[in-house]
Amino acid sequence: MEEQNKAAWLLCFIAFLTVVFSSARIHAEEQDMSKKYFVPPPPFSPGIFPCSQCHQGMPVNKRPRVLKDMHLDITLKHMPGGWCFDCHNPDNRDKLRLTNGTLVSFEESYKLCGQCHGTVLRDWKAGLHGKRTGMWNGEKQYRLCVHCHWPHEPRFKPIKPLPPPVSPTEIK
């Protein structure tokens, strides 16, 4: 009996250690990310950031509604039924807010997108999703999700293709 108890405690202890170490490792990786993934500054519309320059002291209206005075360029075509405060932080507008309440800066907005688009975030970290430039064997430049996908309407806009090749019959 005594022996069994001891063994059980030992197992518990080992499990506990594993959890602690793995979470520490994940945390370290997260810390590492902002260093590893060099991202250019977020593509704000000119003069719009920091948000607090207007929102400071403004009463917070959390009711979903059609905006009439400002942000007229935004029609939310992302996540049906969504609203500003799903991503933006009502109390400090210069930050974004994850669903678990953690505040993240606009430079780390990929964490916010990754809450739903986890598989895409995984591919992005590996360098597979999205555009990377720089050196194939050295420092690479990543882009934030929002550099290519406008967060309020993320679908890629169609573009005009460059001209087709000249047909051999037309080469003199």
Added chain:
Amino acid sequence: MRKIVKKKDGIHLDRRTFLKGAALGLAGTALPLNKAEASFWETFFQKHFREMNDAEIKQVLSRLEREYEEKYKKAIKVGNEKAIPGVLFGYGLDLSRCIGCRKCVYACVEENNQSKDPQLHWITVLRFKKGEKWIYLEESERYYNPAEVPEKEYFYMPVQCQQCENPPCVRVCPTQATWKDPDGIVVIDYNWCIGCRYCMAACPYGARRFNWAEPGRKPEEINPQTHYLGNRPRIKGVVEKCTFCIQRTRNGRYPACVEVCPTGARKFGNLLDPKSEIRYAIEHKRVFRLKEDLHTNPKFYYFFA
């Protein structure tokens, strides 16, 4: 016996003397008289690229730089970066992301000094109709020109040199003007190419292009950073093709088409490095290679992410 006899009706000489004299005379008219002709003879007697030592290659490169400067009136650097040890280049193209905008085609032309008139492209973007007959090359369309891409009914597949591990083009070359370098890039020595176009017939991907006319490109459009086996200015009558931008990638940079792609569909890296993005694609995504059944073993991987 006297070789030259003076007679009443002129000078008589026997056949052997005449032939000797004629040969000497011909050689004399063809002897290098000025600098340009000297470089002509240097070109004529240039050894095979892989049989030259570093000093000889250096001489060839400086000769080319001299010629190009004379021709284009601007300094053009001809490099000879060697393959990096432990590197085997691989390319990935995400077909689920390509929108067929042809930005890669024209970025390639800018980078690699192709002829603009007559037009010569290294990348062909094929358009396929979505449906049952999937990548059915005979029904592909390369001259598509809608107002906007992507179109709903279609998907796109850019094709360029697949840098085969077992390249049929290399095997058929009668002068060994094309070969596979240690980092897997199939290169062409334009000075050894005789323009027989056997390689074009052998390539199952239609990746090789021929200079039917003198390449037409304005001097100010020439990219001055070149490589001997890559994007240095070509001449009429030689074959050329994609080299994974050898002048960039051997210096650690990404190919021009990778950098320009607006959707990030193009991936590039070292196949021998387990942490490279191309290895991640091969290990985690659905991957195929074009015409795999021909056992050309391409290093160009199409995938779906």
